[in-house]
Amino acid sequence: MKRPNPLSPNQMTPADRRAELSALLARGVIRLQERDRAKLFVENGESSLHKPANQSGTAEPTHRRTAA
8 A cells, every 4th residue: 555645735736736635536436336246245145356465365385395
């Protein structure tokens, strides 16, 4: 996720402020869509293989073998 702009809005151009606001609103819409999609899966008894970026689904192996 992109970090918020540390500049004060007073130090940003109008175009910069619009771009930051647009990005915030877009992320909010995406989060709402993901939440609604997850509710549908629960209500229908289905499961999704999609995981959020912070839950990639990968795991470290418990042991490694070396090639012989």
